[in-house]
Amino acid sequence: MGLFSKLFKEPEIDLEKSNANARKMRALFNHVVEDGDNYRLIFGYTEDVSRFNYGFVHGSKTKIGNLIVGWNEADLSIAVVPTVPDLSGCGDPIYYRRSGIQKAYRNKYPTDAFIIYPDKNGYIAINAYDWLDDEKLYVYVSQKEELAAFTDFFINRFATR
């Protein structure tokens, strides 16, 4: 192994930590969602970008909202539970049923996200990746297979176009 391969080594996933967090996600989800075991889970997040102009200081702020996203293949529904990166707690679930939403689609540009419009007044954009390294901002969990299964479910059975 050369020096460069050591210097530019890809970050390695701590599977023990990832599995522990996956179990915590499941415990939290089942705590607030009835029949939670009927749902498969991934970690997702929302991004709220806002611009500010405070006189000579201006720029943009990004707020990240962590989510436990559960999907039920049987009744074509998605349950979204807001949480925090250390999984110390969570909010109440929000349900999106295929029969009750206005539209849903996968967005590729400007960001790769799963978009759901429950009605005309608002939408949720769920971002999800195989693994995100920054534990201060995101839940540390490796979810390659689960994300592939969710993407398949969303595109082929949940999306409206």
Next chain:
Amino acid sequence: MGMGVFLLVLVTVFIWGNLWFHFVESILGFVRRILTRHKKPTVWHTFPENEETEDD
């Protein structure tokens, strides 16, 4: 000498910009808290310790 002064000006602008940003943010946060003080806080469930799996 000239370079040192230039760097000092940059550092001063940086520090002043940061202070100004946090000052305006704190005022806006204070106003926001006053305007939303009667709003019902969102429900939050803490992690159920008793449901944690055995091997944790």
